[in-house]
Amino acid sequence: MTPKTEDLLRRMRAGERVALAKLMTLVENREAETAEVMSTIHGQGDAMVVGFTGPPGAGKSTLVDQVTRLLRGRGKTVGIVAVDPSSPFSGGAVLGDRIRMQDHFLDPGVFIRSLSARGSVGGLARATRDMTRLLMAFGKDVVIVETVGVGQSELDIMRLADSVVVVLVPEAGDTVQAMKAGLLEIADIFVVNKADRDGAARIKVELEQMLQLRPPRGWSVPVLTTTAVDGTGIEALVDGIEAHREHLRSSGEGEARGVAGREDEFLAVLRDEVTRRIERGVRRDSLGALLADVKSGRIDPYGAALRVVDDEEVVAAVLRAGSR
């Protein structure tokens, strides 16, 4: 590791926000030292990681805002990773939310980082995990991961959270959509936000009925109601999150999730690192004439790729060329 990066790590551990931000940028851009940095900070900190997801317009940001306020009131420090995997055409609200969140900007106990699909090399799920780990190493008590929308990438992102809060609103079809989206499987807590609107009681009952159809799992998923704009229900939500953390600890489920998570993470890092080296290696001409034959169309891309992976020495040469 370069002395500069070592210095950043030292200053980050000493609580310097600027050093944390610089390390985040280094890691998000997948610079050469990324894996070393992540390896160094691994396992540092003991933050509770809470994911918030749900459809656009469910009021997740306002909810996260209120939860943050309450946690700060209880003396906890908070890190927020706000993930926007959506297209620029639907992303307008996020920017506004982030501006609003600047309420917390002057509070040294809160650190907010936004991630978007366009800015992240190597995938949002990975960048989110890395940012979360950095916030943990920075010493935050709670790290909140917030995603807009609920496609496959958001489900992947939520896998890193200890507790997943799924936020819905009293609107027709939401519960069915939530089921289709796989949210029923990942939710540790359901929140019906904007509970002052018509239909809140109905959607709560629907969710509870759907949850009863599932085989019991040790933790009974609560369906809470909140009105984020005026703070109603936030205290019960934070209590619910803490109860779930306690359940993870006492039941051993937290440890089981940790084992699966570490294996996933290892595979993801291995995949990314090999991919990165292959791309660099190929660009550095380690394949000689083969690449020229691909470009000219003399050999088809699939056949050429098979020829490379089936030859151990060629793979080794490409990886070597891409390793530094």
Add this chain to the structure above:
Amino acid sequence: MTPKTEDLLRRMRAGERVALAKLMTLVENREAETAEVMSTIHGQGDAMVVGFTGPPGAGKSTLVDQVTRLLRGRGKTVGIVAVDPSSPFSGGAVLGDRIRMQDHFLDPGVFIRSLSARGSVGGLARATRDMTRLLMAFGKDVVIVETVGVGQSELDIMRLADSVVVVLVPEAGDTVQAMKAGLLEIADIFVVNKADRDGAARIKVELEQMLQLRPPRGWSVPVLTTTAVDGTGIEALVDGIEAHREHLRSSGEGEARGVAGREDEFLAVLRDEVTRRIERGVRRDSLGALLADVKSGRIDPYGAALRVVDDEEVVAAVLRAGSR
């Protein structure tokens, strides 16, 4: 290749739709023979590949529907790959569109395949490219790739098209958003759909002004207007697409795109194939104690991954274990 797959390829080439559908499923699921199948069919067919993208609600599906109808009227066969990378919460319309498209279902000259993020192993861009290649090998004259939304994954998807049609509607902010989304760079043809609404003329002028600010590129991007629901402007759109194809041919730009595309495709296939073998190899215990140490937390995932990639023999052993 197994005799069964060889038989599918033979029947697909003979025009059997069921065989094509089965090969698509095999490839989409990344079954073991995928690379061989794709290598075998590579370069077959001579379809014009046209991409349609733009924000949700722009009427892309109706437009594709009308373009398909017109192409059929001109005696051309059409394949459609309808890609939905969006979350299930915004995906409702797509299903409806696909049902509507069943108009064409009884027409043997049209083949429609839908892809969604949830169903595709190994990425939507790759699955889209593979489905397009299969439709080309099947002998379609035109393959239309339609995506909902315009995030990074959609831009990647559009790179495989010979001609990209960007569809907008007369709504405030659309042109600015289109610029932010990178659509100005990828559009070969702009369409202002729902041109009977207020503001259509204004957005057309705005787009034309923005296009004039760009350095000239040989092809002058037209801004067309359509009203897809009643078919207005469809004929001019199809003529525009054919003119663009002619430009690609005569200017040599088509060949240049082909070279870049083949290199991209080679890298993507190489990456996917190595990744797939690594995952399989790791699951087959080729790492021995290391994986156990990762799971137990004795070694951190990043450090473990670095240890693997930095050791050529270990990488080779993992790839070997995952190769069959």
